[in-house]
Amino acid sequence: MGSDDTWMTLRRQCEALEPRAELVTPVSDRPFGIERTADDRVVVRFGDSGERRPLWREQFVVFFEQLADGSVPLSTLPPGVEPYASVATLTGSYTADDDEIRYDPEEATAGESPFLVPAVAARSTPERVHDDALLFARQLERLDADDPSALDTDSATDLYVLASDVQHGSNRVRRSIRDALLERLGPDQQLHGRYGTVRRTTRERRQPKDEETIFDVLDERGIPREWVTGVDRDKLDVVLAVTDLEESEVYDVDEDVYVQKTAVDEDEKYSRLQGIADRIDELEGAEREELRAELDEIEDRLEDALSAG
Incomplete structure (x- = not known):
């Protein structure tokens, strides 16, 4: 698919997103929404800051050329390129997993993206x-x-x-x-x-x-340790698990x-x-x-x- 066709598909899929749906950036996980598209740009707004930013068509072309012969590791994406990667996966030509984004028309589906958050979840x-x-x-x-x-x-x-x-x-x-x-x-x-x-x-x-601190203070004042020791519930549950002791014998159960x-x-x-x-x-x-x-x-x-x- 030529770059013009890819760009038109990208614009159509951006415009077809349901209202209030969001995309997230692949690495920093920043949410953003598509505000509008134009002949030369896609305008997005980041939900965490309210910042509005244009994603330029010519920059998408450069990004598509990088992916033409293989894949790009997500970990190497600069912050400014992350939203381009998220939007690109809407085209039906590019897909991504936890490690990389790649050109893969057979696996990708137009309008779907691993970075797309439906409106109900956003x-x-x-x-x-x-x-x-x-x-x-x-x-x-x-x-x-x-x-x-x-x-x-x-x-x-x-x-x-x-x-x-x-x-x-x-x-x-x-x-x-x-x-x-x-x-x-x-x-x-x-x-x-x-x-x-x-x-x-x-x-x-x-x-x-902790017990050591408490016992030291009690010993200093001559207070018997038995006055503050009692049944440890966690230890009692272990005993129940490894012996034939019945729960009703040691617990009142409501x-x-x-x-x-x-x-x-x-x-x-x-x-x-x-x-x-x-x-x-x-x-x-x-x-x-x-x-x-x-x-x-x-x-x-x-x-x-x-x-x-």
């Missing part, structure tokens, strides 16, 4: 929380969660999974925001927001020193039955979100604006609930 944690909360709110609007026993099994399962995802995702966001707030909070200081107030709180977690989330279909959730957005976009006039206002209201209520948790 979302940031706050974006995932937003999407999960929106789906969760949609389920709550549609179902009678006040009477869980009346829900069909599929609906109850979906509601549980979404509630779990919102909880875990919002906790991750809360922890990251907590770290930022701690840098701004002094001792005995409070910060007031629109929805509530926070303050710095200190909790102590005690961890015993059984706790609960529901465990074992899988999440992120593609299905993302498809459902896209469906909601598409249906709203198809509407016109007052009905469309009314639905958008309703979604905004749901988001505000969720923001209130999450900030209060």
Whole structure:
């Protein structure tokens, strides 16, 4: 395939990427998105810095010439060349593994790349929380969660999974925001927001020193070591594993039955979100604006609930 054909294929595949999909650089693992293409360039934006950078057609030609007779080790790619390598693998002529990028039309598939991250996986944690909360709110609007026993099994399962995802995702966001707030909070200081107030709180977690240090201190004060020694659970479990001792003889066992989330279909959730957005976009006039206002209201209520948790 000639360089002109390769360039046109590269442009088509860049333009065909789903919105919000990302590529990552092969060595430094920096995420970037395709903003637009032109006759002489592909413009990308890096997600970690917001930097916009043009990838020039003439530089792609030079890179393709390097690969014409073989392969290029990924470890030798300069940082400025890494995004060229990632984008090149979309063409269907070049492929890559952990060690090298090479010209290999038989193995490569146009539009696919080992450096391509689909939109559903490229979302940031706050974006995932937003999407999960929106789906969760949609389920709550549609179902009678006040009477869980009346829900069909599929609906109850979906509601549980979404509630779990919102909880875990919002906790991750809360922890990251907590770290930022701690840098701004002094001792005995409070910060007031629109929805509530926070303050710095200190909790102590005690961890015993090593046995030798503890025993030396006890011996110095004439305290019998037997006062602080007891059953070591780890050693007890070893004894259970290698002898005929029964667990019930040395443990009181309480059984706790609960529901465990074992899988999440992120593609299905993302498809459902896209469906909601598409249906709203198809509407016109007052009905469309009314639905958008309703979604905004749901988001505000969720923001209130999450900030209060």
